[in-house]
Amino acid sequence: MLDATASRFYTTPMTTPPSRPDATPTQRRYHYLDHRPPAGIPERATLLLLHGFPDFSYGWRNVVAPLKLAGFRLIIPDLLGYGLTSSPPTSAASTAPGTESRLAEYGGRAISIDLNGLLDHARAAQGSEYGAESLTSDGRNGRVIVLCHDWGSWLGWRFAQWYPERVMGVAGLCVPFQAPTSKYLSIDMVVKNVPNFGYQKFFSEERSTKIIEQHLERFLAIIYMIPGLFSADSENDEEIRDWHLLGKLEKLITMPEFSDIPLKYLGRMILDGEQLAHYERIFRSRGMEGPLSWYRTREVNWQEDRALTSKTLPESLPALLISPKDDVAVPPAMGKTMLKHVPQTEIIEVAGSGHWVQNELPGVVVQHFKEWVERSVLPNEKKGSGMLGWLRSKL
Incomplete structure (x- = not known):
């Protein structure tokens, strides 16, 4: 491709x-x-x-x-x-x-x-x-x-x-x-004020790398859903509809009671089978540490932003x-x-x-x-x- x-x-x-x-x-x-x-x-x-x-x-x-x-x-x-x-x-x-x-x-x-x-x-x-x-x-x-x-x-x-x-x-x-903020805001402080960023708490933790890599196909399939992690019009039960909130995404990809739910009940895939396989090959070959590292740079970015003149x-x-x-x-x-x-x-x-x-x-x-x-x-x-x-x- x-x-x-x-x-x-x-x-x-x-x-x-x-x-x-x-x-x-x-x-x-x-x-x-x-x-x-x-x-x-x-x-x-x-x-x-x-x-x-x-x-x-x-x-x-x-x-x-x-x-x-x-x-x-x-x-x-x-x-x-x-x-x-x-x-x-x-x-x-x-x-x-x-x-x-x-x-x-x-x-x-x-x-x-x-x-x-x-x-x-x-x-x-x-x-x-x-x-x-x-x-x-x-x-x-x-x-x-x-x-x-x-x-x-x-x-x-x-x-x-x-x-x-x-x-x-x-x-x-x-x-x-x-x-940029004048004071450093931890991910916990951010999620407290913006609950829809709950999934970012999971991504910010190093342990999420291995978990997502172990469930990579399902993770990518869920992310690329209509509706999906980033869409509001799901008609499924509350646990699925609110998976952008704190703790929900991890449960959805790891716990049997959620991982057994067929993907077709969660939404329609944006990617076709070939495209999903391509994404999985790319991310499996390189691993998820690099992509997830972006979520772990809050303090780095705060330190850098202090040098902005405007x-x-x-x-x-x-x-x-x-x-x-x-x-x-x-x-x-x-x-x-x-x-x-x-x-x-x-x-x-x-x-x-x-x-x-x-x-x-x-x-x-x-x-x-x-x-x-x-x-x-x-x-x-x-x-x-x-x-x-x-x-x-x-x-």
Whole structure:
């Protein structure tokens, strides 16, 4: 299922993560797909597509063709811990004797640094109508539009904070911008205030890695359900309907009284049999430690965010949030709070979809994204507000 003609690899320089400058320098290898518009279609802009959990570059498969036909170049990485990208060890069980955990490399700023290098490696915006005005002779500093989902959305918003000069706009699916907090908030404090994040408590614990790996097929099948972990319209009993709450998902994949429930009673699969098998092969071959490490970086990200010069996004940056109405882990009401921090955000609620909106309703996502680009991003670039707005903020 890998498009070998679009497959690329980027290896980072030897670095230490921002929150651990005393760590041993390391490198990471990123795999990414690089899709260009078909011959005869002018390249308008370069997109950076960032996936979420548990996914990889393949998760954007249903939007690739229409976006290419619309004149966009697509750079789609397997994020750290996923697919063919490096998966630095983080747990005591996986690190070799005498070595240290590399969890700090999964921080949002650390990965943003890697993505900045990856965009230069890909020569992002070279040949594009928009975003190429800042390119150097060796293809560095091109600007992109970010389209992102789930954890990728969280990362996309942060990338725009760390590298505003590289971003023409951000379109997030499901997960809104979250302003950095002045105080560290543990996962227990978060779940107390946001009960629908209960499943994240399980993911944040190292023990969940082995449990999920032992029940990987069922876990993936449940995650990719309509309705599923991230959808609100289940008609099954309370234990199943509320499995996003604290403790429910672990029970559903491990306890006999729940694991014996046929999957067909839980919902309809988003993935067909071949696709589910492909996901299982990918995650079984690499293990779940890397993907789950993202849920274990709360303190790392808090430490990194303290260095941000601004706690919000540039006022000149176009922002779009697409919120599926049936997403209970991140319901639309949570997205509306983003307006307090990023008032220029355009919010679109989508009916008939749960968390995997780019695969449940890919045509709707593409249409709203293209209209937003034409309505907000490109006019912003034509009047010079994008790069100039960022430059003004630095003067």
